[in-house]
Amino acid sequence: MFFxxxxxxxxxxxxxxxxxxxxxxxxxNVPFALINTIILVLSSVTCQMGVFAAERGQPYxxxxxxxxxxxxVPWFWLTFALGAIFVCGQVWEYAQLVAHGLPITADxxxxxxxxxxxxxxxxxTGGLVAFLLTIxxxxxxxxxxxxxxxxxxVVSYYWHFVDVVWIALFIVIYFLx
Numbered sequence: 001m002f003f004x005x006x007x008x009x010x011x012x013x014x015x016x017x018x019x020x021x022x023x024x025x026x027x028x029n030v031p032f033a034l035i036n037t038i039i040l041v042l043s044s045v046t047c048q049m050g051v052f053a054a055e056r057g058q059p060y061x062x063x064x065x066x067x068x069x070x071x072x073v074p075w076f077w078l079t080f081a082l083g084a085i086f087v088c089g090q091v092w093e094y095a096q097l098v099a100h101g102l103p104i105t106a107d108x109x110x111x112x113x114x115x116x117x118x119x120x121x122x123x124x125t126g127g128l129v130a131f132l133l134t135i136x137x138x139x140x141x142x143x144x145x146x147x148x149x150x151x152x153x154v155v156s157y158y159w160h161f162v163d164v165v166w167i168a169l170f171i172v173i174y175f176l177x
Contacts, residue, residue, distance in 0.1 A: 043082035117169065
């Protein structure tokens with residue numbers, strides 16, 4: 001519901017100032033945002049691979065068939081790294097926009113852009129913390145059990161949701177403009 005409200009704000013402000021939106025969207029670096037989006041989507045794939053390993057009861061990598069023998073922990077570390085790269089990419093994009101004269105206080109477009117993407121970045125950061133807690137929990141227990149598997153699955157639900165929200169934001173902000 002929170003993101004639905006943010007989308008409503010974005011569309012309302014956009015409908016009241018279409019000329020402003022046309023001018024400001026020219027500042028967006030769509031190819032960079034696309035690469036950053038691909039990184040986030042790939043993190044959902046690695047997250048799900050970690051869930052599959054958790055469902056097999058395999059928290060750690062076993063010797064065998066390369067990446068197919070990876071456990072939940074290495075998949076979640078890779079997911080964490082991809083998510084962190086995504087957040088760093090967002091920060092870099094913000095810095096570029098500010099350098100081009102678009103701080104959050106510039107106008108309604110800037111406010112809508114930074115608020116919607118910024119709250120998403122905060123949610124991604126929350127997911128990164130959840131991955132660290134999940135990985136730490138696996139290291140802390142003596143035996144990987146159903147509770148740890150369930151934790152991995154629940155964290156993956158959150159992560160996939162955050163990815164789907166980003167895909168919607170990406171389409172609205174970078175393509176519908």
